[in-house]
Amino acid sequence: MRVYREEARVSTSGRFELVDITDIVESIVARSGVNEGIAHVFVPHATAAIIANESEPRLVQDIIDAVKAIAPPEKPWRHNEIDDNAHAHIAASIIGPSRSFPVSSGRLVRGTWQSIMLVELDGPRNRRVIVTVVGV
């Protein structure tokens, strides 16, 4: 069994942003040498997340609006007394820091409308994305 890990850096430019990292992940899977297995995409951050969905500009804005409705940034959260980003921690907790995808015939398996996106919830920041590919 092969285990291949690679880290990518992603710079975000807005407080809320969805960054399409599909090409980054697919190129890492291609370099991994794994033919059949699993690719795990993870952000080691408490205020960012990973999703797999359609990278369509209006939907991207809808997702950001929905995140803001679930965890409003303007609400006087307790954590804001020490660090003005409680909304980002809450949304990141709900969405989650990782997604896993099948790898088959040396390629990442995903639906036509499943782009892999880093969800920035407290940017702009420099984010790390760790991709681990496990298989044969």
Ligand code: ZN
């Ligand atoms: Zn915080």
